[in-house]
Amino acid sequence: SQTIHQWPATLVQPVGSPLSLECTVEGTSNPNLYWYRQAAGRGLQLLFYSVGIGQISSEVPQNLSASRPQDRQFILSSKKLLLSDSGFYLCAWNRAGTAARKTQYFGPGTRLLVL
């Protein structure tokens, strides 16, 4: 069966510090990978998605970046965090191939608080 891991689970960082959140998927190959952010009481904002190693699509211009160094690893980074970067960060995957009928599988999330 497939599983998706995220770490850390929670993180408190000062403004201006760097960020690295990691997501890994097990039990599948060549998944599409996604990073979402959810502010308190709000919906999901798609930040990045990747259909393969080294292939990153950015949805929202911002101080965040994403990388996919391995097939089942997706990393969200920032060189300098802003207060507005606080939120709940969710990684998700779905199967490669035909886009229709895809189901998103989400990780447990990382709650980030920037002070």
Add this chain to the structure above:
Amino acid sequence: LAKTTQPISMDSYEGQEVNITCSHNNIATNDYITWYQQFPSQGPRFIIQGYKTKVTNEVASLFIPADRKSSTLSLPRVSLSDTAVYYCLVDNNNDMRFGAGTRLTVKP
């Protein structure tokens, strides 16, 4: 542009049937309609998916009219534990964008 429109919130009582409607006027031929449920501090999880007419599983039913421009998630006999945010997703591309969702509150 948002691909789906849902009510922001709904209230219900235990034991009632709840119907949440999603509008997707620009749905494409290849699009499927998928509903997710999200509890606080958790990622969304899949509830049900359909293309047309009616789909039913152990937790919900999904009604899709012939023109497919809307869909209705039906939750039979809700309980307090069904309090959550419900998202309707219509997408056949790789950019899986979620809307704002509907916050359902079930009261005793």
